[in-house]
Amino acid sequence: MTRETDLVPIRRALISVSDKTGLLDLARALAARGVEILSTGGSARALAGAGIAVREVSDHTGFPEILDGRVKTLVPQIHGGILGRRDLASHQAEMAAHAIAPIDLVVVNLYPFEATVAAGASAEDCVENIDIGGPALIRAAAKNHEFVAVLTDPAQYPEAIAAIAAHGGLPRAARVALAGAAYARTAAYDAAIAAWFARGETFPARLTLSGVRAQTLRYGENPHQAAAFYRSNERPGVATARQIQGKELSYNNLNDTDAAFECVAEFEEPAVVIVKHANPCGVARAETLAAAWERALACDPVSAFGGIVAANRPLDAEAAARIAAIFTEVIIAPDATPEAQAILARKKNLRLLLTGGLPDPGAPGILVKSLAGGFLAQTRDHGRITAHDLTIVTKRAPSAAEIADLLFAFRVCKHVKSNAIVYAKAGATVGIGAGQMSRVDSARIAAWKAAEAAKTAGLAAPLTAGSVAASDAFFPFADGLEAVIAAGATAVIQPGGSVRDAEVIAAADAAGIAMAFTGMRHFRH
Template identity: 60%
Template sequence: MTPDLLAVPVTRALLSVSDKTGIVDFARALADAGVELVSTGGTAKALRDAGLAVKDVAELTGFPEMMDGRVKTLHPAVHGGLLAVRDDAGHVASMTQHGIGAIDLAVVNLYPFEKTVESGADADTVIENIDIGGPAMVRSAAKNHAWVAILTDPADYAAVLAEVAAGGTTMATRRRLAGKAFAHTGQYDSYIARWFAQQADGGQDDGEQDELTLRYGENPHQQARVRPDAAGSAGLPQARQVQGKALSYNNYNDADAALELIAEFRDADPTVVIVKHANPCGVATAATLADAYEAAFACDTVSAFGGIIALNRAIDAATARAITGIFTEVVVAPGADDEALAIFAAKKNLRLLLTDGLPDPHREGEVTKEIVGGVLVQSRDNGRLTDDMLRVVTKRAPTPQELADCRFAWTVAKHVKSNAIVYAKDGSTAGVGAGQMNRLESARIAAWKAKDAADKAGWGEARTTGSAVASDAFFPFADGLMAAVEAGATVVIQPGGSIRDDEVIAAADAAGLAMVFTGMRHFRH
């Protein structure tokens, strides 16, 4: 294998692109550098029309393009030139014996399958836009990136030309391009798989998206399907799945919970939400997405394993590396850069969904639930907290930082199953207690989780020390409040409205807490 520092000179390049952006100028620069150009079909025509000398792939293979262009590059003369290990004596002997020339650079992008589907084309046209030879060449070149550079994105043309002019492509560049290449083919295959799944479920008629049958429901003995909103929205059914197998019922349910919560932070600083079984187990806002992820993950490193992650910004490489440090089921974000896509591509079981922005957390709508003999219908919980709603009820008022922590904890608590208790400090959850039959137990569980996280991280104290605590409904007794005091909370945000409010307020005053009432409840059953 070639040393990392060795630059590989480019003497022959294979160009076969659907997206011809910049290809003529790029090919001309290669030709000026003495690189032999080999090409196919429409790409070869475009280069010849520009006055460039191009060798047709048929000259390498000895076979013409056939079957309406379905067969042209699937030949040992092409793939041998891409896959040959140049310092392997056996490979070199095979190349010599069969007259196979090395290909040092492949420039390939694929038939416009997604655009063809979106154009409303018939099934036969869509199928003809399933690229076969292209992905094969991309994968061959990427596999042999020790010797071959693979270009799938015109944005990389300039950087590669600079290296060609300097003597050859570097290992660092070839490795980076290989990662992008596998992300490119993985994304392409996911489009095709989703189209076939839709066709198997009836396709699309009258401009509406039909239901998609899922493998099963919450449990294997249950049937399930997803029915996309025909009007469209920034939801999961409309998201672009870049990689990973199809979503299950539970994936949809949990990822939707993560998407609903991250939408609350769509205008905030970089924020990351980690959800497990439809409950947030870590939420944080920080200067960078990577920092936000680390803070959210630290809240509950056990529950985060196999969880769902939602982000309010396009994912960068540093964040992708952090996320792929453990097993994650689904990642949802409004975008991801090329380096992040390449990093995720190495985790084939990770499902990556890119949405068209984030939904409006305050949008109107209805929520339905089937019950025996009927259906319950209610409006969405799109209530928002405003300054005029906050009422300080204790002798001590919260500091500005405490109030900010209160708002953060309150926002998260809205998305935690009742009874919900959330501790937060400095823009990060410290402990989450969810779904208990009484509020005291939720407060104790959240505090215990915070202590466990501190012990695992080796912190001197739990992050509940000096934290804000939010309760989705009023404290019916002072015992839940006192559990928060024991955990180290210094400020409380809750709806108020209990017949024992005076007792709870007195307990807060005695403990030196600040407490604000919102007058709004956020039960989530």
């Protein structure tokens, strides 16, 4: 036999699985081909209970399970049977001398370590759910893929069953692919264990990232770029959402939807966020989602066309009908009533995502951005400012209504690309300036867009008249603040910390506006 043998017949299989999904169908397919099945513990009991012939590993090796089952398969009779090369006479002779029978198929999925940790189990339970024998079996079989097939996921079973039924084994190309998937699984498993052990250390010396591919996308940010979507944790959002209807989600859809949902989760009252190109173009809170939608839309009705809409409450029929009145790419919400779903179903291309919950904006986490030759990692911006955190730096203090709007605007500002200026009034944005190289330009663009929205609505006064304004970072000069004042803002919230703070405060006092410092910056690049 050469190392390039395409099809290796399966005569003996080792099965040891925690997840029993599809187990019996696979075992029956093996039994139908006369394959000897070796197994352990619960897997062996499940097979025997279904009337499938199975041999306990301890009977096969002549060595009992020991140490409360911690040692079952870590013996030469098993690993020699997996690792022995069929094309080397010396290996075959050694196997014969030690009565080691070849094993042609290894079916293993691992102790549920990740699920155990996610369930909040004790440290002792987490440690006991660190699989040792399983990864060793998987890695051995994957290494010897020229002669051994390895299955690590029930999703792989149907294709394997078909190949076994038709040919008695798996072709080389399939074994190579399965070996790659096997090493990816053990790598992710070890990464999860390493992260658990390093849970007191935000940035360990080695940071390993892993994810499960949820979707291969049509293309990336642009049609000439390839892309895929991977799930890495259970934070409520696009990764946990069920797509109820609509076209396949694109890379840009997913990115924008995530931005919208993270923003809307900031608010306790019913709120709606409209996002375009990862920036909010309208945010509002109100007593109902329908009212919040109308107020968010009024901020920038032009940009809202073809946008992403996020709600922080289950979508009701009234809100669904109003949102569906304009072209919308995606709606994401914790849930939706049957009536709302029926209304949106008339828009066949509109994607509706239901998450079952909201992300916690105050929860910690790690964000990663790739760079040439590496990546940056930082903690999630989970900072949140309350009225108690504000330092009033002007002669005039903001009113209670202004403080409420200042906090609202600053919370929105956190989700707008820098440089960011947000005008707000009565719990709704009325102008948003995003992503400009100059903070003055952001202030002016936001005011201009507000003026255009006022014209569209047939209003004489600009929407920014009597508003408050938020800046994601300090004003380096007074000119940015002066642009905000010119737009009609009566109060401003900003981090402070500029060497020219005194100059900026003096400009605010000269105009008679109120200004509060937060001491917290919200750059978003």
